[in-house]
Amino acid sequence: MNDRVQPQRRACAVSVIGGPTTVIDVGGLRIVVDPTFDEPGPKGPGGYLTKLTGPAASPSDLGAVDVVLVSHDQHPDNLDVSGREFALVAPLLLTGPASAGRLGPAATGLSPWSTYRLPRPDGNGELQITAVPAVHGPEDGEKDDDGHVNCEVIGFVLSGRALPTVYVSGDNASMRVVGEISRKIGRIDVAVLFMGAARVPAKNEGRPLTLTSERGSAAAAILDASSVIPAHCDGWAHFTEGHAEITRAFNDAGLLAVLADAAPGEWIPLTNLPIAV
Template sequence: MGSPSPLLPRHAGSAMVVGGPTTVLDLGGLRIVSDPTFDAPGPHGYLTKTEGPAVTEDRLGDVDVVLVSHDNHADNFDDRGRAFALAAPLLLTTTSGAARLGSPAKGLAAWDTHSLRRPDGGELTVTAVPAVHGPEDGERDPDGDVNCQVIGFVLAGDGLPTVYISGDNASIRTVTEIARRIPGIAAAVLHAGAARVPGKFRERPVSLDSVRAAAAAAVLGAPVNIPAHYTGWAHFTEGREAIEHAFDDAGLTPVLAIADHGTWLPLTP
């Protein structure tokens, strides 16, 4: 029997994309994981996973909070991701998702906040922010949501960089509202990849495409922009090369932070 994999050391003020949308953030002495997906490649209903994670969940050690932008779709919350999230001390997600998942999930509507105590005695505040999971003109349900209820997150605290995690948002209008209401965002984790699903919205993107990811970076003015959600699933239609090209076209390569999955990236320049 082989020895267990070593635990992933903490990297203060850093983020690591481990596959699909899944990102580990070490911030303020806390370890935060967003949209956990740890399954091996294979079918998930009408979606197909093509790559496993660069880092498996058993290497993450003690996680303080899991953030789930929505629990409705396997590319943001697969089977092992669900088990991982439900074993965490706290799971922050949509109000409808929390009702489905039960403890330890807490539901947040857009602009709701939740504070966590940091090991240094300070606080980390998590603010849920809106997201539109499809085109602006997409059909909306009775709650006003396109596709399903989705939130992003903003993480902030004294002495910490303010970090925006977009969730599956395709709307630049929404990014503009977030930037207006929460100025000074220092780093953004942007779900790019131009996810397209047959039969939905004339196959228009339900997450940021590369051009809109660059536009979001310009609107936010963040000096660090980390793309996620652009590889690992068959319905992601734009990868790393397209993202790099779009940021270059926009003159924004200096603010693009992209690397092989499993690589730590600082949240400040």
């Protein structure tokens, strides 16, 4: 069994602690994606989403963090009340431009394809955090006033010298976007894919708002990823696919060997992977 998340950092590892909330230790930095720490129960206006389980780790279990990445701030399954409090006191909070405007001065907004460079405590240069596009629903879905399907969402690519390139999809359902990321970024070593096939009946005819299991396996092939870590596929009632469906889809695609899954809160070491030089 892998070690569980605790304040002591790992050299290079990922842990999904529940829903989308992912801890990434890389380059001497601790990064937390889409923090959600609230207890189970109805969430959002009118309780339109239901959280079924709490996270496998608390903020105190994580200890000091260096960066919080928020794919979008408008949905409680990606940033809840406790998660927002956690994010706003982080040393660095990166998110999309519209989300940054709502979150206030603590947040730095990144447009797709812009990069934030952060010195690495391991003394090996910089960690590059690049914002990448995401489409939070079907390509022809209803758009908001800014032209985004559902709302503005970004994903992230982490890269640096002697590190694996890590892609975190955020709430993306678009294979076109996956192809664009593959063309512009190149090969992805580790893909953390949000693939619970989230569906809300009142939105876009109930069509998937995030990757389905089959689209996740197709994304893995397009990205030529050495390792795929499922996230955002458990803990909420509107996720319509989970680990069993993901395993079956990757097996059907002949890609089961790249699927790196673990119980919530357990580390997945990023070892024996090709790395940038």
